[in-house]
Structures are given as structure tokens and as C-alpha cells.
Amino acid sequence: MGEAGVVANNKPFRRPLLLLLVLLLAVLVGSCCAEAAADEGIINSKGAGGRRRRRTSRRRTSAAAAAAAPLMVPITILKSAVDAGAVCMDGTPPAYHFDPGSGAGNNSWIVNLEGGGWCNNVRACQFRKTSRRGSSDLMEKEIPFGGIMSSSPTDNPDFYNWNRVKIRYCDGASFAGEGFDKENGFYFRGQRIWDATIRHLLSIGMASADKVLLTGCSAGGLAVILHCDEFQAYFQPTTAVKCLADAGLFLDAVDVSGGRSLRSYYSDIVAMQGVAPNLPPACTARLDTTSCFFPQNVIDGIKTPIFLLNAAYDVWQIQESLAPNGADPSGAWRACKSNRSACDTSQMMILQDFREQMVATVRGFSGSRSNGLFINSCFAHCQSELPATWSSAAGGSPAIQNKGIAKSVGDWYFGRAEVKAIDCPYDCDGTCRHII
Ligand SMILES: *[C@@H]1O[C@H](CO)[C@@H](O)[C@H](O)[C@H]1NC(C)=O
Ligand SMILES: *[C@@H]1O[C@H](CO)[C@@H](O)[C@H](O)[C@H]1NC(C)=O
Numbered sequence: 001m002g003e004a005g006v007v008a009n010n011k012p013f014r015r016p017l018l019l020l021l022v023l024l025l026a027v028l029v030g031s032c033c034a035e036a037a038a039d040e041g042i043i044n045s046k047g048a049g050g051r052r053r054r055r056t057s058r059r060r061t062s063a064a065a066a067a068a069a070p071l072m073v074p075i076t077i078l079k080s081a082v083d084a085g086a087v088c089m090d091g092t093p094p095a096y097h098f099d100p101g102s103g104a105g106n107n108s109w110i111v112n113l114e115g116g117g118w119c120n121n122v123r124a125c126q127f128r129k130t131s132r133r134g135s136s137d138l139m140e141k142e143i144p145f146g147g148i149m150s151s152s153p154t155d156n157p158d159f160y161n162w163n164r165v166k167i168r169y170c171d172g173a174s175f176a177g178e179g180f181d182k183e184n185g186f187y188f189r190g191q192r193i194w195d196a197t198i199r200h201l202l203s204i205g206m207a208s209a210d211k212v213l214l215t216g217c218s219a220g221g222l223a224v225i226l227h228c229d230e231f232q233a234y235f236q237p238t239t240a241v242k243c244l245a246d247a248g249l250f251l252d253a254v255d256v257s258g259g260r261s262l263r264s265y266y267s268d269i270v271a272m273q274g275v276a277p278n279l280p281p282a283c284t285a286r287l288d289t290t291s292c293f294f295p296q297n298v299i300d301g302i303k304t305p306i307f308l309l310n311a312a313y314d315v316w317q318i319q320e321s322l323a324p325n326g327a328d329p330s331g332a333w334r335a336c337k338s339n340r341s342a343c344d345t346s347q348m349m350i351l352q353d354f355r356e357q358m359v360a361t362v363r364g365f366s367g368s369r370s371n372g373l374f375i376n377s378c379f380a381h382c383q384s385e386l387p388a389t390w391s392s393a394a395g396g397s398p399a400i401q402n403k404g405i406a407k408s409v410g411d412w413y414f415g416r417a418e419v420k421a422i423d424c425p426y427d428c429d430g431t432c433r434h435i436i
Helices: 015-032 034-038 050-063 079-084 122-129 190-203 219-233 261-272 315-322 345-361 405-413
Strands: 071-077 095-099 108-113 142-145 163-167 179-181 186-188 211-217 240-246 306-311 372-376 420-422
Touching (some): 079 190, 095 142, 122 186, 142 163, 163 190, 190 219, 219 240, 219 306, 261 315, 372 405
Parallel strands (some): 108 163, 108 211, 211 240, 240 306, 306 372, 372 420
Antiparallel strands (some): 071 142, 095 163
């Protein structure tokens, strides 16, 4: 959620604002996913810095013995990638975190692409370049692995013992840019970081994997959608390759003032960072490049099995695409967009319409047997890496027809069941559990 505010004003977030948002989100997630509220640490694992996160997790450990302290995984700086020009925005090497698999999981790999917004102009990219999102010099030396990255068999029964890798995000265009802005010293090397890091992982054992899963959330979820088929192409036909995009279904939506805030933002990113050549060719053959940065124009063409996990009322999209400050000069949406109890009837109708658009977007996609789908009616953003939203064990994952997220993804990955779950709308009557 570090991207909060970027669309609205093209300004980098400020820490006090971020913390405020984090608190508001705590209230939102707390009220949306009742049991999850017990684990307030979930909020911190995306937005705030590492120190705060670790403090929270210690406190949580003592408060709730059931929830194991998250595994902290050290960073690896991939210096060898620099020769291939695969560098972060400031020219530093890319980086990843790796926790080796064991037992039956020793030949299976999860590759997780970190998320965290984008940058679309000199000012925003300058800010990014001097943060952990643009420089491996400034990244945390270790990060927690939770949810689908967890090493706990209770919290993460299907993937806990796999080799698990998190690739840090330091390019600014969902691992898809290519270019160099000499005047400002910006390296836009997302595609090279993607290629170099995957090649490196193949060289340290992933090449002989029998099962792999490419995953990521938010800007990382979009990266999964853009790169899923490329990922598949790196492996032998004997490797089972699948992808999971969490909160990556960014819609090309009309905002509350009738404009297209996210489209104009995406258009700037694509142009500034040289994304066009790296977009899926099946899309760029028929549509403009900005359209091909939108998942709705890409997902139907993905050949590799892919699972889309998204909240129908994705809070990032409500705040930054549907009702960004720039499209809401009177502030009519200010309360509603961070507190749905404050939405009036007409605002609620706009939110329901947004959900309808999302459901319509996945209609064709869901017709493919190999694809998976979980569109729940929470107000959330990123649910696979937060212990409380991923796992029922950690306190009540959002469920659709009594099946939570970890179970849904596992059933789909291992072919135990077809998973095409779309929850009824937020205010529907109680035929499905929708976690208010
Ligand atoms: C991986 O597990 C298999 C069986 O589970 C075992 O035969 C093999 O030796 C293991 N390999 C490593 C590197 O641990
Ligand atoms: C959310 O909105 C409701 C209704 O306006 C209000 O009573 C409540 O205090 C608000 N909650 C927060 C955290 O602002």
C-alpha cells in the first residue's frame, strides 16, 4: 500500500499520511474480516517499515500464542545481474529473499514479485529512486515471509515447505520497463531485472523444479499477469507452471468525475518507462499499449493456468482509481472511500457498479478450466501474504461458501477442485458468508 496517494496527486506518500491510512485500513479490514481483526499486524506487513513491523510481530506473538512469529528471511543482492544492465532505478543491483524448501517441497518453487505502486513522472520517480522501492542500498536486510510465503504448515499447508523466493521491486513499472533517463539518472530496467533474476533462480536449482508458482500482489500482481506466459517459457514441459495474481486486477474504470484517472496514470508510466515492447504481444497486436497494461485486456490471452484473487471492492482502486482526490475536488468521497459505513446510497451504488465491472471482466477468463478465481466482497487489497487473510488457521480467511483463500488456491494448484468463486455483493442477504 506504499503507493497510496500516487494517482491522486502524483506526489509521493508522506509517512504521517501513510500511517493514518494504515490505521484507517486497520479499521476497514478489522470490520470486513472480523476474525482477522485480532491480528492487527497484517496491516503493517505492507505499508510500514520493517522496524515497526517487527515490533508488532513480537507483540502479537506474546498476545496470541497460536500465531507463530513470522519467519524473517535475509536479503541476497544479485550483483552479477549488473553486467546485464539489470539494475534498480538508481543503478544498484536487484535483490531477492530466499528460503529453501525441504522434504516433499524441495523441488517446488514459489517466486513472488513484490508490489508497491509505480512512478509516472520525474518527481515521483526521483522520490522512488531514493527509497527502498528504487534502490537495493535502502532495502530492508530481512523481511517477514507470511501467508503464502509462510514456513508454517498450519498457516500455509500447501506451500510451506517449498523453495520460496521474493524478488524485490525496484524498477517502478511492474518489472516491465526498459530504458534509461540520462538527464535524471533513472534506470528503467524492470524487464531486465525480471529476466536476470529468473535466470539466476533457474541456475541455483529452479530449472529442475517439478512444480512452480509465480505470484505477487498489487503492482506485483499486475507483473504476474504480464509475465505469466514468459515464466512458463523458461521451463521444460515436465514442470507444472502456474501463476497467482493477487490484487492485480486493476480496472480501466471511469472515476467519479467521469474521467479515467488510472488510465492517464498508466499511460504516463508506459510512456516514461518504455514498457511497450514488453507487453503481451497478443494484446499489443490489437490494442494501444496503455490498454495492454490493463489486465482486462490481457487475461483472456494468457495460456498458462492462472488464478486471480481480488477483493471486488479493492480499497486501493476505490481510493486511487475510482475516487482519487483529483476526481473528487469537493471531498464528497473522502469519508466513504476509507470507511464504507460513511457511504451514502448513491456512493454505494457506484461501488456496486465497480464490483459489477470486475465480475464482468473475468467472465470469459472464468470459462477456462485451468484458471482459478476468487473474488470476495471484502474491502481489502492484497490478501495472499497476510497471515490473517490467507489462512483460516491464522484467524479466519475471507471465505466464499465456507472455503478460505489458502484452501481455494491450494485446491486449484493441485487440481483437487475447480475454483471459480465469486462472492455475492457486499449487501446481499446471508446466503454466503461475507465477513462484515
Ligand atoms: C528431495 O526430496 C526427495 C524426496 O522427497 C529426495 O529423494 C531428495 O533427495 C531430496 N533432495 C534434496 C536436495 O533434498
Ligand atoms: C465510519 O462512518 C460511520 C458513519 O458515518 C461513523 O459512525 C464511524 O465513526 C466512522 N468510523 C471511522 C473510523 O471514522
